[in-house]
Amino acid sequence: MPTNLSDKTVGRLSLYRRLLNSLAKSQGNYLFSHDLAAAASVTATQVRRDVMAVGYAGSPIKGYDVTELAECIGRFIDGQEQQAVSLVGVGNLGRAILAYFTGRRPNLNVVAAFDRDPHRVNRVIHGCRCYPVEMIEETITRQAIRTAIIAVPATEAQPVATRLVRSGIRGILNFAPTPLRVAPNVYVEEMDLTASLEKVAFFARQQSQT
Amino acid sequence: MPTNLSDKTVGRLSLYRRLLNSLAKSQGNYLFSHDLAAAASVTATQVRRDVMAVGYAGSPIKGYDVTELAECIGRFIDGQEQQAVSLVGVGNLGRAILAYFTGRRPNLNVVAAFDRDPHRVNRVIHGCRCYPVEMIEETITRQAIRTAIIAVPATEAQPVATRLVRSGIRGILNFAPTPLRVAPNVYVEEMDLTASLEKVAFFARQQSQT
DNA sequence: TAGATTGTTAATCGATTAACAATC
DNA sequence: TAGATTGTTAATCGATTAACAATC
Numbered sequence: 001m002p003t004n005l006s007d008k009t010v011g012r013l014s015l016y017r018r019l020l021n022s023l024a025k026s027q028g029n030y031l032f033s034h035d036l037a038a039a040a041s042v043t044a045t046q047v048r049r050d051v052m053a054v055g056y057a058g059s060p061i062k063g064y065d066v067t068e069l070a071e072c073i074g075r076f077i078d079g080q081e082q083q084a085v086s087l088v089g090v091g092n093l094g095r096a097i098l099a100y101f102t103g104r105r106p107n108l109n110v111v112a113a114f115d116r117d118p119h120r121v122n123r124v125i126h127g128c129r130c131y132p133v134e135m136i137e138e139t140i141t142r143q144a145i146r147t148a149i150i151a152v153p154a155t156e157a158q159p160v161a162t163r164l165v166r167s168g169i170r171g172i173l174n175f176a177p178t179p180l181r182v183a184p185n186v187y188v189e190e191m192d193l194t195a196s197l198e199k200v201a202f203f204a205r206q207q208s209q210t
Numbered sequence: 211m212p213t214n215l216s217d218k219t220v221g222r223l224s225l226y227r228r229l230l231n232s233l234a235k236s237q238g239n240y241l242f243s244h245d246l247a248a249a250a251s252v253t254a255t256q257v258r259r260d261v262m263a264v265g266y267a268g269s270p271i272k273g274y275d276v277t278e279l280a281e282c283i284g285r286f287i288d289g290q291e292q293q294a295v296s297l298v299g300v301g302n303l304g305r306a307i308l309a310y311f312t313g314r315r316p317n318l319n320v321v322a323a324f325d326r327d328p329h330r331v332n333r334v335i336h337g338c339r340c341y342p343v344e345m346i347e348e349t350i351t352r353q354a355i356r357t358a359i360i361a362v363p364a365t366e367a368q369p370v371a372t373r374l375v376r377s378g379i380r381g382i383l384n385f386a387p388t389p390l391r392v393a394p395n396v397y398v399e400e401m402d403l404t405a406s407l408e409k410v411a412f413f414a415r416q417q418s419q420t
Numbered sequence: 421t422a423g424a425t426t427g428t429t430a431a432t433c434g435a436t437t438a439a440c441a442a443t444c
Numbered sequence: 445t446a447g448a449t450t451g452t453t454a455a456t457c458g459a460t461t462a463a464c465a466a467t468c
Contacts, residue, residue, distance in 0.1 A: 171414025
């Protein structure tokens, strides 16, 4: 119902859902906001605010029904039907991403992978069919795929992104170490491993000096 | 010199440095703030603010000297000596991370990897020696490593993090899909691939509906 | 009821953006 | 000089946090 959810809120909701599923086993079927907050490393108020955003109401005595809340978040994030994902770049990182997501989210499947290397195409890798990059437009349009993961070298990321958007992609998870410029109606999440590791190294150094 | 740099600022600086190195080849040796801004997908004011933070001064006529600025940022982020990194978890994702960082940053090397699986230990993978997890404390303490990457299953992430911090680790890049709770003097960067992909899928769905 | 939690509003905090005098 | 950019301050924006009445 709330149409404008922030980036961060959606990320936290995704995390809550997973935590709920694992907490339900160890703890009971009811949780208070501070239980969930502790598991997610956020504040209890933040949890209340986020849960409120999906329109689920807890009880002041019992707290939140774990099963119902998880389902409610699921309906909210996943929508009605299954969502197909495509992957461009089946190198070391691309294959690891494929393996990572295989069977992890039932409603979120990588159904098509693309690569330039002739040795990788026309094979099934981690249960996903790998096509040549020339077939990006045709495959994505035909299967009406809206989400893509980019795991190609930095120099190729922008042209690939442009082709993807032209084919109908509206959300991109970008592992290439360069920012993408796309139309404003396309959501891009940058996963810059180099920048992240440098940040960690920087603050680690700073901490150990004090 | 500026002691309190924000998380995001350091990340952008890391990006600028890489962009500068590649821009220097295609463009000249001087760049204006809006050139760098366009490449990094931020505003020119943001670039000026960030550059100012590392203490480098540009010229109103020439702009920024690409080589000098890149070196200045490098000195700032990397510090004086090389920085060693450790990796825990040499599964699909761990190996891809190893391959990714090998030779990419000269000052940032993964020098020790750890795994529970006897088939993976005591081997050299992508140029990095792999030890059994029992040797975490000894190895990290002896080599005075301050930075670590966690790529183990969610259930093992917290105990691994605790051991790492006890051994002297002060910065963690966490790929395990669960938030870590550590002492406040330890910097943790969460890399939650599942949450990121769900975010992308969510906004892609929302965009294509409008 | 008393107590702890809930949904929700108000205050705070920090980062981003806009604006402008100083500079070459 | 005129012009475009710089460093830097002030205004804006948004998210987080704190506070509180309502609820079981």
